[in-house]
Each structure stands twice: as C-alpha cells, then as structure tokens.
Amino acid sequence: MFTVGKRLVFTVVIILFMLTLLPPVSPAAQPGEFPDIKGHWAEADILFLAGKGVIGGYPDGNFNPTQNISRRELAKIALSLFPAGAKLSESGSGVPDYPDIHSGWGQEYLSTAANYLPGYTDGHFKPDAPATRYEVAWLALAASLVERGHFKQENNRLFIELPMPDENAWRQAVKFKEYTGLPERYRKSTAYLPEDPGKEDFFNNAGYFLTDLNPVALLAGAGILKGYTDGTVGLDREVTRAETVAIVTRVFNTDFSDADKYLLEPAGKVYRPRTVQLTSANAADRLNQAGVFYQNKYDDPLQRARMIYNLMIHVLNYDWDTREGLEQYAVADIAGLMQTGKSTDEGLVRYYATLAKAAGLSAQTIKGQGVNPGDSGPHTWVELNIGGVTVSVDPTYGVCTGNVYFNNFSSWDSQGYQWIKE
Structure with missing residues (x-):
C-alpha cells in the first residue's frame, strides 16, 4: 500500500508539471x-x-x-481562424525545416507557419520569440488569401495571389513616418521602368519598384495596419495579444477579391527578414548547430543539400539597394549577413557553402558569368560533390525568385539561362 501511494503521488506531480507546459x-x-x-x-x-x-x-x-504574443501563439491563432492555410502543405520540395520547431505545443501549426513566416538569419525559427506587428499582419493576410482561394500549387510549390496595391494604398503607406521618403527615392533610383521613364508616377508604379513593401501598402490601404500616435507604423515592434486580435480580426473582415491585379508570389517569400546580432564566432557556431541538425536528420546528402537551400530562401533576401548602380561592393561576412538579412550573390553563396560544410557536405564556390533573359554579369554559385556527382546550386536566384535553381541548371538553358565558369 505504501508503494502504491508513493507512485500515486509521483504520478500526480508529473501530471501537474505537464499541465504547466500547455x-x-x-x-x-x-x-x-x-x-x-x-x-x-x-x-x-x-x-x-x-x-x-x-x-x-x-x-x-x-x-x-497587454502581454506580448509569441510566434508560436500567432501561428495557432491565424491558422485556426483560416484553417485552409493549415491544411495546405507543400511536399518536401520547398518546405523549410528548423531545429527548434519539433518540441512544445502547437507543432502542427508551426510546421505550416514556417511556410509563410521567415525564419531567423541564424537558421532557427525561434517559435517562442515575440511576434512583430508585421508578422501578425502578414501571416493573417497570407492565410486568409489561401482560405479564399487566392493561391496556386505548381510542381509541389505553394504560391499566393497577392493583390497589387492600388494608388490609394500607396498614398496611405507613405503617410507613415518610415516611408514618407519613398517617392523621392523612386525618382532618384537608377532602375529603369519603361512605363514611367520620367519617374514621376510613383503611386502607380511603386508596386513594381518596391515589391518587398507591397504587403505593407496593401494592408495600409485596407485600414488593417494603422499608425501609432508618433506617426510610425512600427512593423518591427513586438505586439500585444490585444493588438494581435485587432489586426487578425480586420483581416478576417476584409475581402480582397475585387483587386484589379494580383502578383503570384512564393508563399515563403521573405519580405522582411528576422535578423540576429552576433559576433563572427557566435554566428559560425549558430550555423554549425543548424548544420549538425540537418546532417543528423537527413541521411540522404542530396535531400540535406535541398533542405539547406529551402532554409536560405525562407530567411534571406537579396540586397537590391547595394547592387543597384555599383560595380563593386563590400561583401559582408556571415555575422554581417545575419545582421542585415540580405546580401548580393557572394554573401548568399558564402552563407550556403558555410552551412553545407557544417552539414557534412563538400561545397565549392564557383565564380563566373551569369546570363539570363534580362541581365548578365559577374555571378557566383555553388557546386556540391555528392557521391562523385556535381550538384549545382544557385542561392542568389533562389532567394530572388524561389526554390527552383537546385541541381537543374541544364534545364534552364532553353529559357536563356547560363552559368559560365571563369
């Protein structure tokens, strides 16, 4: 009887402890x-x-x-309200994987949210980190568009039909203090738009020029994102449970079906990277942790290389501002890339090669010329040696347009793409 009593007490203690984890x-x-x-x-x-x-x-x-909401909680709220977004899942061809989404509650929501929300630049998702105002608005918007049928699935890849912000939406967006200078930046840009050679019609062309801000303009125009009393929109501010509920409810009550134009965007496109501030040593250690995770989880080296590629296109962006108008530019180290979340081809290749090597893969940086139907010039990519077979990977094109430049360079020849070694 005494033994049974001790076991009963121990069981009750364990149950009470487990309840604290819910x-x-x-x-x-x-x-x-x-x-x-x-x-x-x-x-x-x-x-x-x-x-x-x-x-x-x-x-x-x-x-x-007034309590802040975590990315884990956000995933549960948005994907419970818009369940179609939770049911849709890509096959392994495009889904990212992170070392830290496989424990704790709500894993079924996290695995789907990872398709829409960017991971952190150190290769982790950080589900219990506070969500930002932008993340709340974007995940709710993306899930609601999928819920209402504004999506396509092609070759096991999920695309979202994002309504193109109209002139009024951009006029609302530039009222926020962070974006008042956008029209002037547009006029001074070296980018060439045939539709507006005089660079005077910002509000009708901004959606083509500032693509990373399209969701912000769309949400501002619909009255979903509103400014604070100081005139800012505060996209990177941590949000409370009340603010989250308000934004998600506004998205729920907004119908974008009457949009004139839609942009077909990869579901995992990184509009706003989640960055980390690390020293060079700590940055290398963090990537090494991610590399060990991939090596331990994915026995097939080709699949392992693919998952690293998927990670990159879900955490990093291309640095168009640095590239534009410059023939030479400084390339940040891994820590610098993690701090900004964006880079040009050399920085992106360095990130991929570093992570691939940490995952036990043989990776070599290749320099040469990149040719595509709209541009050509110096370019950098990666060659992997997997079982004596060369596997070519282009992290830059992947980050820019999606996960379709992996081990298939020859298939792009007919479309005018070439990778020419020095």
Missing part, C-alpha cells in the same frame, strides 16, 4: 468571461475570436491583453 487556454474562461477586458479598446474583437474558439484565456480567467 498553451495558455482555460476551460473555465468562456467567451465573455474575461474580467480584465471590460471596457478595453479591443474587447469586441477579443470576444469575437473567443467565440470562434480561436483564442482563450489563462487559468486565472483573465485574457491578459
């Missing part, structure tokens, strides 16, 4: 029973989503509207 929901906190939201500015939105079973309260019955 996400913040409470069976006792029914919709309309959150005492700390009475009179709160987001009360109606909170009750709306609570009524749909998308959000809940904490064990004490409160909602805690």
